[in-house]
Amino acid sequence: MTVKQLSIFVENKPGRLARVTDILAKGGIDIRALSVADTTDYGILRLIVSDPIKACELLKGAEYTVKLTDVIVVELEDEVGALARMLALLDSHGISVEYLYAFIGRDKGKAYIIIRVEDNIKAVDILSGNGYSVTKEEEIYKI
Amino acid sequence: MAYWNQKVECASREELDKIASQNLANTVRRVYENVPFYRNKMDEMGIKPEDIKSVKDLHRLPFTLKQDLRDNYPYGLFACPLDDVVRIHASSGTTCKQPVVGYTQEDIDLWAEVVARAIVAAGGTKQDFIHVSYGYGLFTGGLGLHYGAEKVGASVIPVATGNTKRQIQIMVDFGSSILCCTPSYALYLAESLREAGIDPSTLKLKSGIFGAEPWSENMRLEIEKSLGINAYDIYGLSEIIGPGVSFECECKNGMHVNEDHFIPEVVDPETGEVLPDGEMGELVFTCVTKRALPLIRYRTRDIASLTRETCKCGRTLVRMSRPCGRTDDMLIIRGVNVFPSQIESVLLEMGQTAPHYLIIVDRVDNLDRMQVLIEMSDSLFSDEIRKIEEVEANIRKNIESTLGISAEVKLVEPKTIERSEGKAKRVIDKRKI
Numbered sequence: 160m161t162v163k164q165l166s167i168f169v170e171n172k173p174g175r176l177a178r179v180t181d182i183l184a185k186g187g188i189d190i191r192a193l194s195v196a197d198t199t200d201y202g203i204l205r206l207i208v209s210d211p212i213k214a215c216e217l218l219k220g221a222e223y224t225v226k227l228t229d230v231i232v233v234e235l236e237d238e239v240g241a242l243a244r245m246l247a248l249l250d251s252h253g254i255s256v257e258y259l260y261a262f263i264g265r266d267k268g269k270a271y272i273i274i275r276v277e278d279n280i281k282a283v284d285i286l287s288g289n290g291y292s293v294t295k296e297e298e299i300y301k302i
Numbered sequence: 303m304a305y306w307n308q309k310v311e312c313a314s315r316e317e318l319d320k321i322a323s324q325n326l327a328n329t330v331r332r333v334y335e336n337v338p339f340y341r342n343k344m345d346e347m348g349i350k351p352e353d354i355k356s357v358k359d360l361h362r363l364p365f366t367l368k369q370d371l372r373d374n375y376p377y378g379l380f381a382c383p384l385d386d387v388v389r390i391h392a393s394s395g396t397t398c399k400q401p402v403v404g405y406t407q408e409d410i411d412l413w414a415e416v417v418a419r420a421i422v423a424a425g426g427t428k429q430d431f432i433h434v435s436y437g438y439g440l441f442t443g444g445l446g447l448h449y450g451a452e453k454v455g456a457s458v459i460p461v462a463t464g465n466t467k468r469q470i471q472i473m474v475d476f477g478s479s480i481l482c483c484t485p486s487y488a489l490y491l492a493e494s495l496r497e498a499g500i501d502p503s504t505l506k507l508k509s510g511i512f513g514a515e516p517w518s519e520n521m522r523l524e525i526e527k528s529l530g531i532n533a534y535d536i537y538g539l540s541e542i543i544g545p546g547v548s549f550e551c552e553c554k555n556g557m558h559v560n561e562d563h564f565i566p567e568v569v570d571p572e573t574g575e576v577l578p579d580g581e582m583g584e585l586v587f588t589c590v591t592k593r594a595l596p597l598i599r600y601r602t603r604d605i606a607s608l609t610r611e612t613c614k615c616g617r618t619l620v621r622m623s624r625p626c627g628r629t630d631d632m633l634i635i636r637g638v639n640v641f642p643s644q645i646e647s648v649l650l651e652m653g654q655t656a657p658h659y660l661i662i663v664d665r666v667d668n669l670d671r672m673q674v675l676i677e678m679s680d681s682l683f684s685d686e687i688r689k690i691e692e693v694e695a696n697i698r699k700n701i702e703s704t705l706g707i708s709a710e711v712k713l714v715e716p717k718t719i720e721r722s723e724g725k726a727k728r729v730i731d732k733r734k735i
Contacts, residue, residue: 166685168678170715196687200712201678203685222717224678228685257686275685 160283160293161229163211167204168224186217194260209300230275232294237270252285264302303616306422310562311617321562323356325590330354336381361576366600371401382593392440393540403540404594413543416560417450420549424534425509426480428455433478438462442544443514447482466494481510484637485517489668492528502530511536514637518735542587548622553614556621563591568608571629582607584629603629635670638707642728648700653681660719665733672709677716
């Protein structure tokens with residue numbers, strides 16, 4: 160019930176992000192969602208892509224440090240308060256979110272939240288048990 | 303002209319060679335009898351103690367390398383019973399197996415004697431207040447100057463390193479007249495005085511004895527101008543005794559080697575062949591009076607030359623030039639000896655298999671700054687910033703505990719540190735000394 164996320168180590172220098180995205184573009188990799196976490200000197204580029212295994216190989220071949228991480232993608236109604244309710248649910252079960260980011264689906268009215276937690280199985284159980292739809296890997300590219 | 307020990311410092315060349323020769327012969331016999339390392343080496347080379355009659359025979363003896371000290375860690379090269387040892391020091395940059403040196407009471411006394419010569423040559427008298435801002439501890443700097451100053455009869459202020467504000471307060475309140483520290487710290491103090499709005503000419507400070515790191519004539523002029531003092535160089539290394547192996551006089555034209563205790567040679571670093579006076583090569587010292595650790599022909603890795611011309615100050619002691627480089631990759635950062643391999647060992651211990659790193663040393667506002675660039679690898683990487691920051695903090699902490707000085711750690715992308723053919727470039731030293 161999890162989705163593979165690519166994490167890439169990128170120095171904070173001009174042109175670095177352009178180079179990473181160029182490698183992916185040339186490999187025919189489609190980016191579904193992304194976020195960047197950064198510090199003064201470096202950042203971690205996190206991506207949900209159409210073919211994570213291939214993308215990982217391409218980037219490793221170009222000497223990047225890349226890691227695949229399992230994250231959860233939750234489907235929400237695109238409405239006021241939906242994210243707050245979902246986070247309150249996780250919080251009430253003692254699950255802390257390391258980081259999250261979001262994208263809006265092509266279907267009207269849906270939002271998707273990508274969340275990274277320590278215990279994926281527990282988080283998925285809680286979300287599914289409370290009526291949330293957790294997106295499967297094979298579905299993510301159809302969104 | 304003031305001398306601490308005029309009889310020796312101004313003795314004739316014949317007299318100096320005679321003293322050195324006698325001491326050498328005695329020491330060679332002692333190490334042959336008491337140190338298996340030297341006995342084995344001499345036996346292998348077919349040299350008997352009685353073959354060494356004078357300084358002219360010195361070149362026949364085997365060299366001692368820093369590695370030999372490590373191999374015989376900690377006390378294997380000591381030539382006296384451990385009961386007689388009253389003090390232990392170690393090289394700065396305290397990794398495991400750094401050379402350990404020992405002193406008997408006689409060694410401590412002779413150390414104080416040679417440092418006293420340096421202090422008097424720098425204008426020191428019993429009226430002086432000697433402000434020692436070298437590190438105290440396993441490092442020989444602080445205690446070396448301390449005992450020498452007491453020997454002269456001066457008042458020692460053992461301030462040690464750090465807390466510049468307090469250093470300045472003490473200088474003002476206690477009337478420090480001679481400052482002992484690294485030359486870069488002297489410049490930093492000068493700058494700090496200026497910032498505090500204190501005119502150095504209102505201080506009692508008249509001279510400084512600076513060492514433990516390389517410096518230049520330009521730095522001397524800057525220190526002398528900014529502090530309004532005379533700046534003198536002092537040289538030493540813990541393996542030989544610590545500070546006081548050689549010292550500058552008021553002529554500031556090379557450092558007088560206390561050759562009645564430490565016989566200097568300059569050798570070709572490749573062949574080990576002794577080079578004539580005036581030629582640059584690796585400095586080698588033989589300790590001929592020490593009891594605990596009389597090293598024979600110790601290779602310092604420092605590059606310098608010697609001259610036996612009598613100095614205008616009247617001293618006849620052979621002079622060495624200011625060391626102008628190293629035959630190995632050792633760096634001296636804030637007075638601390640640093641080997642790039644120490645950084646490598648930290649990374650290896652943290653599970654890095656083939657760490658790629660680059661040490662960048664710079665001097666900012668007269669203080670040395672070390673930055674270590676480390677290529678990101680799978681074993682260090684995480685999708686969480688927090689975990690990467692933990693890794694950085696651990697590397698920083700381990701470097702500091704291994705080297706004894708702090709470093710700025712910066713993670714960089716893989717394959718971005720330049721690879722050159724053959725030997726990897728590990729160090730960029732941007733300091734203009």
